[in-house]
Amino acid sequence: MLDAIWYKKSPLRWGLWPLAALFGLISGGRRWLYRTGCRHAYRSPLPVIVVGNLSVGGNGKTPVVIWLVEYLRQQGWRPAVVSRGYGGKAAHYPLCLAQTTTTAEGGDEPVLIMRRCQCPVVVSPKRAEAVRLLEQRGDVDIIITDDGLQHYALARDIELVVVDGARRFGNGCLLPMGPLREPLSRLATVSAVICNGGEAQAGEHAMQLMADVPRRVIDDAPLDHALGPQVDALAGIGHPPRFFATLRELGYELVQAQGYPDHHPFDADELRARFSERPLLMTEKDAVKCREFAAENWWYLPVRAELPEAFALTLNTLLKE
The missing domain is CATH 3.40.50.300 (P-loop containing nucleotide triphosphate hydrolases)
Known part of the structure; x- marks a missing residue:
């Protein structure tokens, strides 16, 4: 509204x-x-x-x-x-x-x-x-x-x-x-x-904002293989559509694109139940909150500012x- x-x-x-x-x-x-x-x-x-x-x-x-x-x-x-x-x-x-x-x-x-x-x-x-x-x-x-x-x-x-x-x-x-x-x-x-x-x-x-190589949420390891075109995505930031648009520009097909309120306190059980079938991409801001309970195929996309x-x-x- x-x-x-x-x-x-x-x-x-x-x-x-x-x-x-x-x-x-x-x-x-x-x-x-x-x-x-x-x-x-x-x-x-x-x-x-x-x-x-x-x-x-x-x-x-x-x-x-x-x-x-x-x-x-x-x-x-x-x-x-x-x-x-x-x-x-x-x-x-x-x-x-x-x-x-x-x-x-x-x-x-x-x-x-x-x-x-x-x-x-x-x-x-x-x-x-x-x-x-x-x-x-x-x-x-x-x-x-x-x-x-x-x-x-x-x-x-x-x-x-x-x-x-x-x-x-x-x-x-x-x-x-x-x-x-x-x-x-x-x-x-x-x-x-x-x-x-x-x-x-x-x-x-x-x-x-320039995207870097995705990194695994649990250990920050850089992605060394293709995730495949179909992935899920979440974003608990001020304007989630910006992140989803970036992923699509990078060639990902988003099966689920779930936005959450900024600073949202994630529930581990809810996320694991919702995102269990495909690789999951999220922002780095979300990753710092999910690291303790992340699955092996959860990744975050670091970005850097170019001025x-x-x-x-x-x-x-x-x-x-």
Whole structure:
């Protein structure tokens, strides 16, 4: 229902206008309080880069975070990542992730980033607490926050907004009338806009997600044989159709293509019963939650972000300011 209202411009959206107006008043007022100093935002002595979006749902932030970690390392920085840890519930916060941290504790995206990048990752609903913990380590000199564009309690030096190039901003309205967390005018105040797929607009940096060789969920072993044209697929991400379209572009015929809500806590028995006849392909974000109970023929598709040289030059300029 909401998808139709947000992205197909259903006239039903006008019934939600009063709630959208209230949401805009509250969220805009909160930002104004931090901007004017009426509410205190924590300013870290380390540079802070926020990777976020204006709209709800999966826009491709995590691949951008991974790209940043790898690029900054190449430039001699020692990056770390902070996250709210959505989908996880730890016994205490801030929580510094370890190899043994589960997605039930740290959340799926932070665990994915930690395993892929092998960098410090700290989660906390209060991101400033996560940043302070990283400051105390002494082995970090720049911080990337995964999401958190609207988390104004943490001051930032660079703001990067990731846009879904296919869906863009839907009907352009605020929640719940549309998919926006903040009005489109907010884009004029950020450091850079990254367009994930689709056609980049003027002033945006075009990004493409490139698929790597599938890897087995239970042990990360790369695929060394053909799966056959017919497979099943699942995706518990913000926009599952994007993943299914990628698989079809790679030549797979999807017998089952089952989407789940973002950060969905999978049930082992349900998945094993549903996906028992054919090889199963999933996202890397799903794989970190399924590893403990995965079958031998379950695979995930790693993706990497490709960004233009112009973006790297822009980032370097911003880091020198």
